[in-house]
C-alpha cells in the first residue's frame with residue numbers, strides 16, 4: 001500500500017489523478033476510527049489526511065474552519081477559551097471527517113442537533129480532481145449528500161462549523177453494580193421523559209453482577225440538571241459519582257484513552273423487552289477482561305426536530321444506539337477480545353432496527369447500506385452518479401452510482 005499525506009487540496013487532486021491514471025484503489029482516512037476499518041485497506045493508495053488538521057476559529061462569528069484530517073478534540077479545545085463548543089461526537093480522538101460525513105451525534109445532540117446540522121460548508125476535491133465548495137448556496141445537492149451520505153462523494157479537505165455557546169456543563173460519571181435488565185428497563189422509562197439538555201451513555205462491565213457507569217452531560221441550567229438527574233442517583237446507591245459543573249472541553253476531551261479499541265455497533269428501535277433480554281444475556285454471560293457493552297445516543301430533542309429530508313442522516317425519536325467495546329493497551333491484536341465482540345454483534349443482529357446509523361453500521365453488505373439510507377438512497381445514488389460515476393470512492397459504506 002502507498003500512503004500519501006497531503007498538505008492541501010492540490011496534493012489531494014494530484015493523488016486522485018495518479019489513482020485514476022494508474023487504475024489503483026484509493027481509500028481516505030481522517031481519524032482512522034471506522035468500525036469496520038475500511039479507511040485502511042491492505043492495497044492501493046491511502047490518502048491519510050492527518051496533516052490537514054488546522055483549526056481556524058472566529059470566536060466573534062462563532063464559526064470554525066477545520067482541516068479534513070483533524071480530530072474532534074482539537075476543535076473542542078480551540079473553542080474552550082471562548083466558551084464555545086462544537087456539536088461533534090462523544091470521543092475526542094474520532095476524526096471530524098468520518099464523524100461529520102456520517103451524521104455525527106454527541107453530547108450536544110439534544111440541544112444543538114447532529115454534527116451535520118451545525119455544518120455550514122465543506123471544501124471537497126471530487127473524483128475528477130475538481131476543488132468545489134459545497135454549502136446551502138453552492139453545489140447544494142453535494143452539500144445535502146455530504147451531510148450523512150458518508151465518504152462517497154469526494155475528499156473533504158475542510159469543514160466549516162457553527163460553534164455553540166456552552167461555557168459550562170454538569171457532567172461526569174455515576175456508577176453502581178446492578179442487574180442489567182432491571183437497569184435497562186429503568187433507563188427506558190427515564191429516557192422517555194429526558195429533557196433536551198441531557199445526553200448519556202451507559203457502559204456495562206461483563207458478568208452476573210456488572211458495574212454500570214452512566215457517563216452524562218447536562219448542557220443547561222445546573223439546578224434543573226441536578227433535579228433531572230435525581231432518579232439516576234437514587235436508582236441504586238452510587239459507588240461512583242463524579243458529576244459536577246465543569247467546562248465543556250474539560251469533560252468532553254477527558255474521555256479514557258486506549259491504544260486499541262475493537263468496536264461493533266448498531267441501532268435499536270428503542271429498548272424493547274427483546275432488546276433488553278438480548279443485551280442482558282451478553283452482559284451476564286461474561287467475556288474477556290475490560291470488555292464492555294454500551295448503550296448510548298438516545299435520539300431526542302433538537303436532533304429529531306429537523307425536517308426528515310433536510311439531510312440523508314435519518315433520526316427517529318426514541319431510537320438508541322449501542323456499542324460492543326473490546327479495548328486493550330499495547331501493541332498487537334487481541335483475538336479473544338475481537339472474537340467476543342464479533343459474537344456479541346452477531347447475537348444482536350436480529351434485534352437491530354431496519355436501518356442503522358451508518359457510522360455504527362457493523363454488518364457488511366449493500367442491503368444494510370440501502371436500509372440505513374432508507375428513502376434517501378435513490379437521491380444519494382443520483383448525486384453519486386453526478387460526482388463519482390466510476391465509484392472511485394468505495395472504501396466506505398458504499399453507495400453505487
Ligand SMILES: Cc1cc2nc3c(=O)[nH]c(=O)nc-3n(C[C@H](O)[C@H](O)[C@H](O)COP(=O)(O)OP(=O)(O)OC[C@H]3O[C@@H](n4cnc5c(N)ncnc54)[C@H](O)[C@@H]3O)c2cc1C
Nearest residue numbers: 030031032033034039068089090095097098105151156396
Ligand atoms: C471509539 C469510537 C467512538 C465513537 N464515538 C462516536 C460518537 O460519539 N458519535 C458518533 O456519531 N460516532 C461515533 N463513532 C463512530 C464514528 O463517527 C465513525 O467511526 C467515523 O467514521 C470515524 O471517523 P474517522 O474520521 O475517525 O474515521 P476514518 O476511519 O478515518 O474514516 C471513516 C470513513 O470516513 C470517510 N472519510 C473520513 N474523512 C474523510 C474526508 N475528510 N473526506 C472524505 N471521506 C472521509 C472515508 O470514507 C472513511 O472510510 C465512534 C467510533 C469510535 C471507534
